[in-house]
Amino acid sequence: xxxxxxxxxxxxxxxxxxxxxxxxxxxxxxxxxxxxxxxxxxxxxxxxxxxxxxxxxxxxxxxxxxxxxxxxxxxxxxxxxxxxxxxxxx
Numbered sequence: 001x002x003x004x005x006x007x008x009x010x011x012x013x014x015x016x017x018x019x020x021x022x023x024x025x026x027x028x029x030x031x032x033x034x035x036x037x038x039x040x041x042x043x044x045x046x047x048x049x050x051x052x053x054x055x056x057x058x059x060x061x062x063x064x065x066x067x068x069x070x071x072x073x074x075x076x077x078x079x080x081x082x083x084x085x086x087x088x089x090x
Contacts, residue, residue, distance in 0.1 A: 036077065046084035052077055
């Protein structure tokens with residue numbers, strides 16, 4: 001599913017125009033991003049939890065040359081589905 005497909009579904013389910021549905025989706029995504037940057041965790045009850053975790057620096061290896069290198073520390077986004085979403089999928 002693409003963003004355009006999602007906008008079509010939102011418009012149909014909420015009885016909105018596609019332009020309004022796109023504004024709603026963009027506002028949600030912007031709010032999600034700002035919440036994760038600020039708090040590093042966002043829980044939507046029944047749907048799931050988005051969280052940002054710190055990944056430590058570690059040693060890696062270039063598969064072509066076998067040369068060892070250091071992979072720098074970074075932040076990664078993780079998602080843990082909620083019970084209602086798990087039940088809907090299964």
